[in-house]
Amino acid sequence: MAKILSGTQISKEVLSDLQQEVTEIKETHPDFRPKLVIVQVGGREDSNVYIRAKCKAAAEVGVETEHIRFPRTVAENELLRGVELLNADPRVHGIIVQLPLDCDNPIDAGKVTNAVSPLKDVDGIHTENAGRLAHGELENFFIPCTPRGCLELILRTGMDLCGKHAVMIGRSKIVGAPMSALLLSCNATVTVCHSKTERIDEICRQADLLVVACGCAHLVKKEWVRPGAVVIDCGINAIKDPSHPKGQRLVGDVDYANVKEVASWITPVPGGVGPMTVSMLIKNTVISAKRELLGTLRNNLQF
Incomplete structure (x- = not known):
């Protein structure tokens, strides 16, 4: 049975660390x-x-x-x-x-x-920031918030991405494309799947890491997942549920209830990638402010 990667809890830890950092900087x-x-x-x-x-x-x-x-x-x-x-x-x-x-x-x-x-693009979606990521440049620009949050979750599992086979389902400019570039920068071997991919289930079964962001509820089944794989679900879909007070509930792109029986780690929906996206946005904003402060201090030293 998979361990649950709680984005809600990890996000709280990230924000707590940021709060402490901001407080310390303000002291000086x-x-x-x-x-x-x-x-x-x-x-x-x-x-x-x-x-x-x-x-x-x-x-x-x-x-x-x-x-x-x-x-x-x-x-x-x-x-x-x-x-x-x-x-x-x-x-x-x-x-x-x-x-x-x-x-x-x-x-x-x-x-x-x-x-x-691009210097204030804390969402990391400006063409210049996207281009830097595609070229493997990880310094002095902003990584998109959802991929950055996914990477933080992956690292919390203790997985060493170097040499691992990562399968990315989805190729959007917001998640799929930057996530695959980010994984490549971590020396993973990356396969990108999408709506036109043939035998996608066979490809998924080869993955040590499976990241899913395709917008299709419960697409990834238990049979698609290699035992022991880490599964990161970026999807959020509303499906009908008469038992729910609102008549619907939110689910991911992964069949969570069944996939968690074979995965080693898995993110829930909601409470997985979503909170991490928000915390990474705040982290990018703090990074931007620190860069501006550092630039000001350097200019002052020149005088």
Whole structure:
């Protein structure tokens, strides 16, 4: 029976360590005030839930947050102008654009996220940051929050990724592609599977590590998993459940109840990767603020 990788618990530990670090820095540098700005268009309730979670986690650490909400009627150029103003604000260390955009007018979401300065792109989705990761550069840029959180979970199992066969199901720009690049940088041998992959079950059975982010409820079955494999489930899907007060419940892309019988470690849904994504966002914001502080100290020393 698999051991449970609780993202909820590990996230609390990460935030606690960050809170201590921020407190210690403020003792010698009282003006150290990490700040995260969340840009939202419209008011989708699911987005509001995520935003509240981010603000709550930031407050626990001592990171200031500002939630800027644009109306659904905002024009693309107006939204881009708002992002540029945040880029130019030295008090802001991290900027995220809450997706999906809830707008009436046509807006290119990729254009908006790429308008965020790579130096403040704590989501790690700017083309420049994505390119650095693809090239194996792991210094002085931001790793996307979900892959970074997944890696933290994997390392907590004690697994040495060097030489291990990792199978990534999913190739999205947010999770699949950066996760596979991150695993490669850790010297794992990586196979990427997707909706067009043939004999995907056979490939999965070869994996020492299986990371799943395909958006398909309970896709990965017990028979797909090699005994003793580590399984990281990034999926979150709502399925009908008459026994639940809301008539539905959240499940992952892995058949958790059965796969946990053969895996060595497995993440639950909810309570697995999700909380780690939030804590990594706050961690990236603190890193950004530390870089800005270090740059200021270096400039002062030059004088």
